[in-house]
Amino acid sequence: MFLVPRGGGAAGAAADPAAPLGGTAGTGGPARRLLTAGNDEDIVRAVREADTTGTPLLVLGGGSNLVVSDDGFDGTVVRIASTGVRFDGTRLEVAAGENWSALVDRVVAAGLAGIECLAGIPGSVGATPVQNVGAYGQEVADVLTEVVALDRADGGIVTLPAAECGFAYRHSRFKAEPDRWVVLRVRMELEDAGGLSAPLKYAETARLLGVSPGDRVPIGEARDGVLRLRAGKGMVLDPDDHDTWSAGSFFTNPILDDAALAAFRRRVAERLGPDAAPPLYPAGEGLTKTSAAWLIERAGFGRGHGEGPARISGKHTLALTNRGGARTADLLALAREVRAGVREAFGVTLVNEPVTVGVEL
CATH class of the missing domain: 3.30.465.10 (Uridine Diphospho-n-acetylenolpyruvylglucosamine Reductase; domain 3)
Structure with missing residues (x-):
């Protein structure tokens, strides 16, 4: 899990020397400093302090949609804990x-x-x-x-x-x-x-x-x-179920314009036959949405795919999971494999949904 070392705090914001920074996938390195801000005033004060001093800043909520580098974050993390x-x-x-x-x-x-x-x-x-x-x-x-x-x-x-x-x-x-x-x-x-x-x-x-x-x-x-x-689908957190050790759906459903849609249909027919019918949904004028999960599965990446500590969920192909001991590098290697395979098969480049910190897909 993502831990932080001991550090000082801004006035009104509590410094937390050993609390998990978040990340439901359970990967990522340490932050230099973590502040927990319990109300709007503390949040604003902590952010303004970081901005005034030129300190790199990461604002953290629940950490469920976050993928952080194994090297961690060399700056101040403000964890939002306001209530009401x-x-x-x-x-x-x-x-x-x-x-x-x-x-x-x-x-x-x-x-x-x-x-x-x-x-x-x-x-x-x-x-x-x-x-x-x-x-x-x-x-x-x-x-x-x-x-x-x-x-x-x-x-x-x-x-x-x-x-x-x-x-x-x-x-x-x-x-x-x-x-x-x-x-x-x-x-x-x-x-x-x-x-x-x-x-x-x-x-x-x-x-x-x-x-x-x-x-x-x-x-x-x-x-x-x-x-x-x-x-x-393994999308309700359960500490005893590794299928829920993920950042949720890792890829968004692709949105295609008319030209990309025509090219996509050709690739589907070439790979799966002329009668294959990918899921398609209106997404605004001149735009069509298709299913990332369908693409991943038809590109050959089934549930449970992977050999290391990071694998596709056994319940849902959109979730990349930590089977125990995985690092962020393992998750990203799997994500790159899946993205490259889908692009090769169908000409569509998947876009990651989680926010990445210190890494690029």
């Missing part, structure tokens, strides 16, 4: 350090719909707008109204409406400018549907629950169904 959840009818304001999965449970218990299909996703609330976290037909951009953030460009605190956050598939303004923004609070508008879920958009979820896409079900049933689906 405020309901105002269907409106919600949440501190960045709150646990996302626990928040979903709390919202479901309150009977509010909109994020129930995002149950079981590890990490902190503040990380969700960065990746525009999504699963099973829902994404954070569907409900998010505003983000309160520290703008490191001028040191000010700003409130960005959703329209200015640049949300796209697994992308946002915050991801595009990672050295500029530090999310402090997230505001959402949920739905009171009388204890029912939002309309189910994902066919697999609807099928599991015995309904049709577009139907609503009791909100707790939707949440529980998603948790069963995630557990079956």
Whole structure:
């Protein structure tokens, strides 16, 4: 696991000499200094101190979507540990350090719909707008109204409406400018549907629950169904199950323009035959999304692929897992093998979803 040595802390932020920095894959080296910031003021103070002194800075939430070099991080890590959840009818304001999965449970218990299909996703609330976290037909951009953030460009605190956050598939303004923004609070508008879920958009979820896409079900049933689906794919953290020792889905689903789609169809027909039908979904004007998992499997990388301590999950081909004793270098070697194989087979270059620190894929 990712540990830090003893170090001092900025005023108001607690220095933590031996706590895990995060990383659900359990790999990565040490940081020079770790500060745990328990409120907005401490976060802002710690970040401004690092910026003023020119110290390299890494802002850390839950660490579930992070791949860090085996050499570690030669700078200051600020771990966001702020808390606070405020309901105002269907409106919600949440501190960045709150646990996302626990928040979903709390919202479901309150009977509010909109994020129930995002149950079981590890990490902190503040990380969700960065990746525009999504699963099973829902994404954070569907409900998010505003983000309160520290703008490191001028040191000010700003409130960005959703329209200015640049949300796209697994992308946002915050991801595009990672050295500029530090999310402090997230505001959402949920739905009171009388204890029912939002309309189910994902066919697999609807099928599991015995309904049709577009139907609503009791909100707790939707949440529980998603948790069963995630557990079956090794996507619910379990310290005794190495299939969950991962950074989640390692690759995003490729988005192809019309020219790339035509070339992709030709490669599929050449490799798999003229009747092969890859999964294709509309992704905006002139854009089509296909399945990274389908590509990986059809390129010859099945579940459990690998011979060393890093292998593809035995439950889901999108997860690259630590079977015990793996280093970040092992995970990246496997990722490069898979990416190169998919590119050779289908002409599509997979893009990693986790944030990398000190390494490049």
